[in-house]
Amino acid sequence: MSKVLAATFHLTHQCNLRCTYCYTGEKLNIPMSRAIADAGVDFVLQEAQKSGAPYLDICFFGGEPLIEKDLLLHIADRFRLEKPEDCSVSFKLSTNGTLLTASLLHELMRRQIYVSLSVDGPPDLHDQQRPNAAGQGSSASVQKAIPVLLKANPCANVTCVLTPASASRADETVDWLYKQGFRYFNLTLDYSAPWTMEDMRVLEKSYLRLADWYEKRMNEGKRFYLSCFEERVRSHTQAPLVPDERCSLAYRQFSIAPDGALYPCVQFVTTEGVPEFMIGHLSHGGFDESCRRHVHNCSEAPKAECSGCSLQGRCASWCACINYASTGTVTAASPVVCHHEQMLMPIVDTLGNRLWKKRNNMFIHKHYNPAYPMIDYLEHVMESR
Amino acid sequence: MTTKSPLQVKPLRRYIKPRYPSYNDPNPLAHPYARPYPFSKRFVQWALASGLVGASAVSADAQQTNPAPPLKNPFDLKSLGLPYQPMMFGTGLPERLKEKDVREAAARAFAAEGVAVSTNYLWREGTQELILDAYDTVSHIGYVVLPYYKLGPGTEREAGWRNDNQSKDASWLARHKAYFKEMKSSQDARKSLLDYLKTMDPARVPESRQKQYQALVDQLHDNINATVETETFANMMLDGTFHRVRASYLPDLEAIVEQTITTNRKSIRHAGLKRLQILEEHRMLTEQRPVSAPYMLEFNIAYNLINKVAFELSGVRQNVAAKDRWELLTRIQRTLFNIQETQEGPFFMQKLKSALVNGTDWTALEAMGHYIDQIQASMDEIEALTMEAESGKRFVAMIDWLGPHTEIRPGVVEQRDRPPYPQARPDWKDLDKETRARLIAEHQKAYEEAYKNANEQAEELSIQRLEKEIRQFIQWARQEGKY
Numbered sequence: 132m133s134k135v136l137a138a139t140f141h142l143t144h145q146c147n148l149r150c151t152y153c154y155t156g157e158k159l160n161i162p163m164s165r166a167i168a169d170a171g172v173d174f175v176l177q178e179a180q181k182s183g184a185p186y187l188d189i190c191f192f193g194g195e196p197l198i199e200k201d202l203l204l205h206i207a208d209r210f211r212l213e214k215p216e217d218c219s220v221s222f223k224l225s226t227n228g229t230l231l232t233a234s235l236l237h238e239l240m241r242r243q244i245y246v247s248l249s250v251d252g253p254p255d256l257h258d259q260q261r262p263n264a265a266g267q268g269s270s271a272s273v274q275k276a277i278p279v280l281l282k283a284n285p286c287a288n289v290t291c292v293l294t295p296a297s298a299s300r301a302d303e304t305v306d307w308l309y310k311q312g313f314r315y316f317n318l319t320l321d322y323s324a325p326w327t328m329e330d331m332r333v334l335e336k337s338y339l340r341l342a343d344w345y346e347k348r349m350n351e352g353k354r355f356y357l358s359c360f361e362e363r364v365r366s367h368t369q370a371p372l373v374p375d376e377r378c379s380l381a382y383r384q385f386s387i388a389p390d391g392a393l394y395p396c397v398q399f400v401t402t403e404g405v406p407e408f409m410i411g412h413l414s415h416g417g418f419d420e421s422c423r424r425h426v427h428n429c430s431e432a433p434k435a436e437c438s439g440c441s442l443q444g445r446c447a448s449w450c451a452c453i454n455y456a457s458t459g460t461v462t463a464a465s466p467v468v469c470h471h472e473q474m475l476m477p478i479v480d481t482l483g484n485r486l487w488k489k490r491n492n493m494f495i496h497k498h499y500n501p502a503y504p505m506i507d508y509l510e511h512v513m514e515s516r
Numbered sequence: 517m518t519t520k521s522p523l524q525v526k527p528l529r530r531y532i533k534p535r536y537p538s539y540n541d542p543n544p545l546a547h548p549y550a551r552p553y554p555f556s557k558r559f560v561q562w563a564l565a566s567g568l569v570g571a572s573a574v575s576a577d578a579q580q581t582n583p584a585p586p587l588k589n590p591f592d593l594k595s596l597g598l599p600y601q602p603m604m605f606g607t608g609l610p611e612r613l614k615e616k617d618v619r620e621a622a623a624r625a626f627a628a629e630g631v632a633v634s635t636n637y638l639w640r641e642g643t644q645e646l647i648l649d650a651y652d653t654v655s656h657i658g659y660v661v662l663p664y665y666k667l668g669p670g671t672e673r674e675a676g677w678r679n680d681n682q683s684k685d686a687s688w689l690a691r692h693k694a695y696f697k698e699m700k701s702s703q704d705a706r707k708s709l710l711d712y713l714k715t716m717d718p719a720r721v722p723e724s725r726q727k728q729y730q731a732l733v734d735q736l737h738d739n740i741n742a743t744v745e746t747e748t749f750a751n752m753m754l755d756g757t758f759h760r761v762r763a764s765y766l767p768d769l770e771a772i773v774e775q776t777i778t779t780n781r782k783s784i785r786h787a788g789l790k791r792l793q794i795l796e797e798h799r800m801l802t803e804q805r806p807v808s809a810p811y812m813l814e815f816n817i818a819y820n821l822i823n824k825v826a827f828e829l830s831g832v833r834q835n836v837a838a839k840d841r842w843e844l845l846t847r848i849q850r851t852l853f854n855i856q857e858t859q860e861g862p863f864f865m866q867k868l869k870s871a872l873v874n875g876t877d878w879t880a881l882e883a884m885g886h887y888i889d890q891i892q893a894s895m896d897e898i899e900a901l902t903m904e905a906e907s908g909k910r911f912v913a914m915i916d917w918l919g920p921h922t923e924i925r926p927g928v929v930e931q932r933d934r935p936p937y938p939q940a941r942p943d944w945k946d947l948d949k950e951t952r953a954r955l956i957a958e959h960q961k962a963y964e965e966a967y968k969n970a971n972e973q974a975e976e977l978s979i980q981r982l983e984k985e986i987r988q989f990i991q992w993a994r995q996e997g998k999y
Contacts, residue, residue, distance in 0.1 A: 326523055327521055327523065328522075328523065329521065331523070364536075367536070367539075368537065368538060368539055370539045434525075436525040436527070437527055438527060439529060440527030441527075441528050441531035442528050442531060463525075466522075467523055473526075473528050476531070477531075477532075480534035480536075483534055484534055484535045484536055486536070487535060490551075498536075499544055499545050500553065502553075503553075513556070514556070
C-alpha cells in the first residue's frame with residue numbers, strides 16, 4: 132500500500148488571472164473559512180491516523196491560493212504543530228506567481244512549502260494563455276517572481292500547459308524557461324481542449340525539436356527534469372505502476388473545496404460544483420463511504436477500449452482526472468491521452484536509444500542510479516550558492 | 517475550409533521495444549565499466565571537505581586497485597531470469613541467442629576445460645527427475661539448457677502487473693491426472709472423454725463455456741440442433757486453450773474458424789475436410805475420404821480434447837519442444853486415424869473412448885507425457901539443483917534461456933537505432949518528392965544493412981560472453997568441488 136496520504140486545500144475560488152483553459156469555473160470571491168480550514172486539518176490528520184499513512188502530502192490550490200496567504204500559512208502552521216511525531220508532512224503550493232514577493236516567499240520557505248510556478252512560456256505566449264482579470268498579459272509580474280523564487284529554491288518546479296494553440300511551441304517554451312534558470316519542467320496538456328489529429332501532428336513536430344534540445348543538453352552533461360520525457364523513460368526503466376502505487380483516487384488522494392465539500396481530485400473542484408463526484412463534506416461527517424467507493428471503483432475499472440494495447444502499463448490512461456477532463460467521465464479512456472502517448476512514446480524511446488547507444492553518462496545515472504535525485508538536488512543547491 | 521479530424525481511442529497492437537535497458541534488464545551501473553557520476557568540481561570539493569565522497573562515491577580507479585575477486589558461480593539462482601515475468605505481446609522480450617548456439621557454446625566451453633561429459637543424463641532426487649544435457653559423473657559437473665519450452669511448473673511468475681492469475685491454481689492438473697488414472701484402472705466403458713469436460717481448468721475455460729460444450733456433446737448423440745451446434749462449435753474452435761495449441765502447426769486454422777463461424781453446417785464439413793487436407797499435407801493421413809458433418813464435428817472435438825489432454829499431461833503449458841510436440845501429436849493423430857480406418861460412421865467419440873481405454877495407444881500417450889515431465893524443469897527442480905551446487909554435491913549450470921546469460925545485449929555495437937523521422941531532417945525540407953523518396957530509400961537500406969551487421973556482431977559477442985561464463989562456472993565448480 133502507498134504510504135502517502137495526499138490532501139489538497141482549495142483556499143478560494145477567486146483568481147486574479149483568467150487562463151484560457153481554466154476548468155475551475157467562475158471566479159467568485161468565495162474563500163475557505165477559517166472554521167472549514169480548521170475542520171479540514173482535523174479531518175486530514177484523523178484520516179492519516181485511520182489509514183496509517185506515515186507521510187502527509189498537503190497541497191494548496193485555488194483559484195489562486197496566495198490570495199488567501201494568511202489562511203495558507205495558518206493551515207501549514209497547524210499541521211506542523213499538530214501532526215503526530217511519527218508522521219512526516221510536506222507542503223506544495225501551486226501558484227501563478229503574480230502575488231509572490233520576496234517576503235512572502237521567505238514565509239513560505241520558512242515553513243518548507245515547496246512552490247510550483249505556472250508559466251506557459253515566453254511572454255507573448257504566456258500573455259495569450261494567461262491574461263489577468265482585465266484582459267492584460269500577466270507575464271511581466273510573473274517574470275519578476277521567477278528570480279526571487281529560483282534564488283530561494285533552485286529546484287523550483289515550473290508547470291506549463293500546452294494547448295492546441297501553443298502546441299507548436301513546446302520546445303521554445305522549455306528553452307525559454309531553461310534560460311530563465313528553471314531546471315524542473317512539468318509539461319502537461321490541456322486535456323479538456325478539443326485536440327484534433329492536426330494539432331497532434333503539430334505537437335509531434337514540436338516534441339521532435341524538443342527531443343533534439345534534450346539530447347543536446349544531455350550531451351553537455353546538464354542536469355534537468357523534463358516530465359513529459361522523463362516519465363516515459365521511467366515507464367520503461369522502472370516497473371509499471373501497480374494500482375497500489377498510483378494515486379488511488381478518493382482514497383489516498385482527495386480535495387477539500389472552499390465550502391468544505393470533499394472531492395476525489397483537484398479536477399472536480401469548481402465554483403459550480405460537480406455533485407456526482409462529491410464524496411463527502413466536512414460539515415456532514417466527512418466521507419460518504421458508498422460514494423467514495425463508487426467513484427474509486429469506477430476509476431479503477433479496466434478500460435475496454437484499451438484492450439490489447441501494447442502501451443498498457445506505460446500509458447497514463449489510468450488517470451481518472453485526465454479521463455474526466457477529456458471525456459466527462461472517469462470510466463472512459465481519453466482519446467487525447469491515447470494519441471498523445473502513441474505519438475510521444477516513440478519519440479522518447481528513440482531519444483533514449485540514441486543516448487543509450489552513446490552511453491550518455493548523465494542519461495544512465497538519471498534513470499538507473501537510485502541516488503540520482505539526492506545527488507541532483509545537492510548539486511543544484513551547491514551551484515546556487 | 518478543411519474539417520479537422522477528432523481523436524479516438526485506438527489500441528496500438530504492436531510496439532517496438534526500446535533498446536535502452538528496462539527494469540527487467542541488469543542495471544547498467546552494475547556493469548564493471550560503468551562510469552561514476554560526473555560530479556561537478558564544486559560538489560567534489562564540498563564533499564571532500566565533509567567526507568561524503570569516502571562514504572558514497574563510486575570510483576573507477578578504486579575498482580582497479582582492488583584485488584581480483586574470488587571465483588563465483590555465474591549461474592546461481594539469482595542470476596537466472598526465473599521465475600520469469602510473462603510479457604505482454606508487443607512489448608517484446610530482449611533478443612536471445614539461438615538454442616543451437618547456446619548448446620554449441622556450452623559444448624565448446626566444457627571441451628576447452630577438459631570436462632568429459634555424457635549426454636542426456638537422468639538426474640533423479642526423490643520424486644524429482646530432470647534429463648541433463650551433459651554431465652560428468654567423475655567431477656559432477658554438467659549443464660542443462662533451459663529454453664522456454666523446457667520451463668515447467670513454477671517457473672512463471674504467478675502474479676505480475678498484468679494480474680495474470682492463470683498460473684495460480686494448478687489443482688486442475690492433479691484432477692486431470694487422477695481422472696485418467698481412474699479411467700485407466702477401472703476400465704469402465706461408461707466413463708468417457710465427455711467427463712473430461714468436467715475437469716477442465718475453470719481459470720481457462722469458464723463454466724458457461726463448459727456447459728456449452730457439454731450441450732454440444734450431448735446433442736451429438738441425440739437430436740442435433742444445427743444452430744446451437746454451429747454456434748457452440750465455433751465457440752469451441754475459438755477457445756484460446758485449443759487455439760494456442762493448434763495455431764503453431766495448423767497455419768490455416770484462422771480460416772477454418774472463420775468459415776465455421778460465418779457459415780452453416782455445410783461449412784463445418786468443409787472445414788473438417790480442409791483440416792484433413794492439411795493433415796494429409798503433413799503426411800498424417802494416407803487417404804482422404806468423404807465424411808459427414810456430425811462425424812467431422814465429433815472428430816474435431818475428439819481431436820481438440822485429446823490434444824488438450826496431451827498438453828496438460830506434458831506439464832501445464834503448451835511449451836513443449838517442437839520435436840516432442842510433433843512426435844506426441846503424431847501419435848495422437850495416428851490413434852485417431854487408426855480408429856477412423858477401422859470404424860467408420862458417427863459415434864466417433866464413443867469409439868475413441870473405447871480405443872483409448874482398452875487400447876494400447878493410451879500407454880504410448882502416457883509414456884510420452886512422462887518423458888516430457890522429465891525434460892521439463894520445474895522451479896523446485898531448479899532450486900534443488902542450485903542447492904546441490906551450493907553444498908558442493910553436484911554442479912549443474914542451468915543455462916536459462918530467459919535469463920541474462922543468453923541475452924543479446926543491445927548497444928554493444930553501433931547503428932542499431934531506427935532511421936530518423938523525415939520530418940526531423942530540416943535539410944530535406946526543400947527537396948523534391950523524388951529526391952526525398954530516394955534519400956529515404958537509401959537511408960533505409962543503409963540502416964537495414966547496419967542493423968543486420970550490428971545484430972550479427974552483438975550475437976557473436978553474446979556467444980563469446982556465454983562461453984566465458986560457462987568456463988568460469990566450471991572453474992568455480994572445480995574449486996568448490998575440490999576436483
